Amino acid sequence: MTVFFQLVLTGLVTGSFLILATIGFSFTRRVEGFLNIAHPELLGVSAFTTWGLNVIWGWHIIPSAMVGIVFTAFVGLIIGRVVYDPIRALGPAILLITSVGVHYVLGGSVDAIVGTGIRSLDIPLAESYRFWGVRITNYQMIVVVFAALATVGLALFLNKTPMGLAIRAMSANPELAASRGIDVKSTSRITWLISSGLAGLAGVMLAVIATLSTDIAFNQILQILAVAILAGLGSLYAVVAAGLIIGVAMDVSVFWIPAGYRPLVAFSVVILVLMFRPEGLAGKKSR
Amino acid sequence: MTIYAIIIATLTFGAIFSVLTLSLNLQYARGGMINFGTVAYFAAGAYAYAIFTQEPPSGLDQYRFGFDMPWYVGFLAAGVASLLFALVTGWPTLRLRGEYLALTTFAFAEVFHSLLLNERRIGNGSVGLANVERPDPTTLGMSDTVGYALAAVVLMLVTAFVFNRLLKSPFGRTIDAVHDDEIAAQAVGKDDARIRLQVFIISAIPIGFAGALYAMITTLVAPAMFTAEVTFLFGSPSCLLVKRQSLVRF
Numbered sequence: 270m271t272v273f274f275q276l277v278l279t280g281l282v283t284g285s286f287l288i289l290a291t292i293g294f295s296f297t298r299r300v301e302g303f304l305n306i307a308h309p310e311l312l313g314v315s316a317f318t319t320w321g322l323n324v325i326w327g328w329h330i331i332p333s334a335m336v337g338i339v340f341t342a343f344v345g346l347i348i349g350r351v352v353y354d355p356i357r358a359l360g361p362a363i364l365l366i367t368s369v370g371v372h373y374v375l376g377g378s379v380d381a382i383v384g385t386g387i388r389s390l391d392i393p394l395a396e397s398y399r400f401w402g403v404r405i406t407n408y409q410m411i412v413v414v415f416a417a418l419a420t421v422g423l424a425l426f427l428n429k430t431p432m433g434l435a436i437r438a439m440s441a442n443p444e445l446a447a448s449r450g451i452d453v454k455s456t457s458r459i460t461w462l463i464s465s466g467l468a469g470l471a472g473v474m475l476a477v478i479a480t481l482s483t484d485i486a487f488n489q490i491l492q493i494l495a496v497a498i499l500a501g502l503g504s505l506y507a508v509v510a511a512g513l514i515i516g517v518a519m520d521v522s523v524f525w526i527p528a529g530y531r532p533l534v535a536f537s538v539v540i541l542v543l544m545f546r547p548e549g550l551a552g553k554k555s556r
Numbered sequence: 557m558t559i560y561a562i563i564i565a566t567l568t569f570g571a572i573f574s575v576l577t578l579s580l581n582l583q584y585a586r587g588g589m590i591n592f593g594t595v596a597y598f599a600a601g602a603y604a605y606a607i608f609t610q611e612p613p614s615g616l617d618q619y620r621f622g623f624d625m626p627w628y629v630g631f632l633a634a635g636v637a638s639l640l641f642a643l644v645t646g647w648p649t650l651r652l653r654g655e656y657l658a659l660t661t662f663a664f665a666e667v668f669h670s671l672l673l674n675e676r677r678i679g680n681g682s683v684g685l686a687n688v689e690r691p692d693p694t695t696l697g698m699s700d701t702v703g704y705a706l707a708a709v710v711l712m713l714v715t716a717f718v719f720n721r722l723l724k725s726p727f728g729r730t731i732d733a734v735h736d737d738e739i740a741a742q743a744v745g746k747d748d749a750r751i752r753l754q755v756f757i758i759s760a761i762p763i764g765f766a767g768a769l770y771a772m773i774t775t776l777v778a779p780a781m782f783t784a785e786v787t788f789l790f791g792s793p794s795c796l797l798v799k800r801q802s803l804v805r806f
Contacts (some may be wrong), residue, residue: 369788530674536666540660543652544651547656
C-alpha cells in the first residue's frame with residue numbers, strides 16, 4: 270500500500286511539473302488564439318542554457334537558472350515578433366502549422382549547438398525526506414512550490430493588475446480592446462515574455478529533476494497537449510486540475526502496467542473525458 | 557547516384573507522400589476536419605502489409621503473427637487496417653472540432669507509435685519487421701525502381717481521380733453543405749456526423765495503400781520510420797494549400 274501512496278505522491282509532483290509546462294502554452298492559446306506547438310522546445314532552450322552556464326561556465330545554479338529563464342523569455346518574444354506577428358492575419362490554422370516549423374527549427378538548433386548525449390546539472394544530490402513511509406526529495410518539493418507560485422502569480426497578475434486586465438480584454442475581443450485604447454503591441458509583447466518565461470521556469474525544473482537529452486523537449490509535448498486538451502484549451506485554472514489528474518493517472522498506472530505505456534494512459538484519460546465533455550473540463554460550448 | 561536515379565526516387569516518394577496530402581486535403585479543405593495523426597494511418601497500412609505477408613515468427617523473432625500471404629492480400633489488408641484505424645479513432649473524436657480534433661488525432665498517432673514501440677508482439681518492437689515481401693516488377697520486364705515508381709504514381713493518380721469524382725458527385729455536394737452550414741444541412745435531413753465519419757474513412761484508405769507501398773519499397777517497417785515528422789512534413793502542405801480557405805472552420 271505504501272508503494273501505491275508513493276506513486277500517488279510522485280504523480281502529484283509530475284502533475285505539478287506538467288502544470289508549469291502547460292500554463293504558458295495555455296496562456297498563449299488564450300491570448301494569441303493559436304496553439305504554439307513550439308512551446309515545449311522553449312523548455313529545452315531554457316534547460317540547456319541553464320545547463321551550459323552551470324556546467325560549462327561553472328556558474329552557481331541559481332544565477333544560471335535566472336539567466337536561462339530570462340534568455341528563454343526573450344527567445345520566445347523574438348519568435349513571437351519575427352515569426353508569428355507578420356502572419357497573424359492568416360488565421361490560427363496557418364499559425365499552428367508555422368509553429369510546427371518553429372518547433373523543428375528550435376529543436377534542430379539546440380541539437381546542433383549542444384549535441385546529443387545525456388547530461389545533468391552540477392547540483393548537490395537530492396535529499397530524500399520520509400513522511401509516514403512515503404519519500405519525497407527536496408527537488409520534488411521545489412517543483413511543487415514553483416508550480417503553485419506560478420499559478421497563483423499568473424492568476425493574481427491577470428485579475429489584479431491593469432496589464433493583466435488589458436491582456437484579458439485583448440483575449441476576449443481584440444478589436445474592441447484596441448478601440449478602447451489598449452496598446453495591442455505591448456500587450457502581445459508581455460504575453461510572449463510571460464508565457465516563454467513560464468516555459469523557461471518549467472525547463473529549469475525539468476533540468477533539476479531529470480537527466481537532460483536533446484529530445485527531452487519533444488517528449489514533453491504529448492503530455493503538455495494532453496493536459497491542455499483535458500483542461501479545455503485556454504483555461505488557466507482547469508490546467509491545475511488537469512495536470513494533477515494526468516500526473517497521478519500516469520504515475521499510478523505504473524502500479525499495474527509497464528511504464529512504457531505512460532503516454533497511453535495520459536491519452537486514454539483525455540479521450541475518456543472528451544467523450545463526455547467535448548470541450549474539455551472547463552470548456553464552454555462554443556461553435 | 558545518377559540524375560536518373562534521383563528523379564526516379566523523387567518520383568516514387570513524392571507520389572507516395574502526395575497520396576497522404578491528397579487524403580488530408582479531402583479531410584481538411586472539403587471536410588473541414590484537421591487531422592494531425594496521418595502518420596498512424598500510414599503506419600497501420602505498412603504494418604498490416606508486413607504482418608500479412610511476413611513468414612511466421614521463428615528464432616529470436618518476438619512478433620506473434622505472420623500470415624505468409626501473397627502481396628496482394630497484404631495490400632488489401634493495408635487499406636482495411638487503415639480504414640479500421642480511422643473508424644476506431646474517428647468514432648470517438650469526430651464530435652470534436654478544430655484544434656481539439658487536431659490534437660486528439662495527434663494523440664492517437666503518438667499512442668499508436670508508443671504501442672508499436674513497446675508491444676513487441678505486434679511488430680518486433682523497435683527492431684521492426686525486416687525483409688518485407690514484395691512483388692517483383694522484373695517479371696513484367698521493368699527494373700525494380702521503375703516498377704515501384706510507376707506503382708506509386710498510379711496509386712497517386714487513382715486516388716486523385718477517385719477523390720475528384722467523389723467530390724463532383726451528390727456526395728461531394730453534401731460534404732460541402734455540411735462544411736459550409738451544418739445547421740442547414742441538418743435541417744434538410746443530412747446526418748452530418750455520419751458524413752463526417754465517411755469522409756474520414758474514405759480518405760484513410762489510400763493512406764493505408766500508400767503505407768503498404770512504402771513498406772514494399774523500403775522492405776522494412778519499424779517505429780522509427782513513422783514519427784510525427786511524416787505528418788508534419790507531408791500533412792501540413794495540405795493545410796496550407798487549402799482550396800476554400802475562407803470557409804474553413806477552425
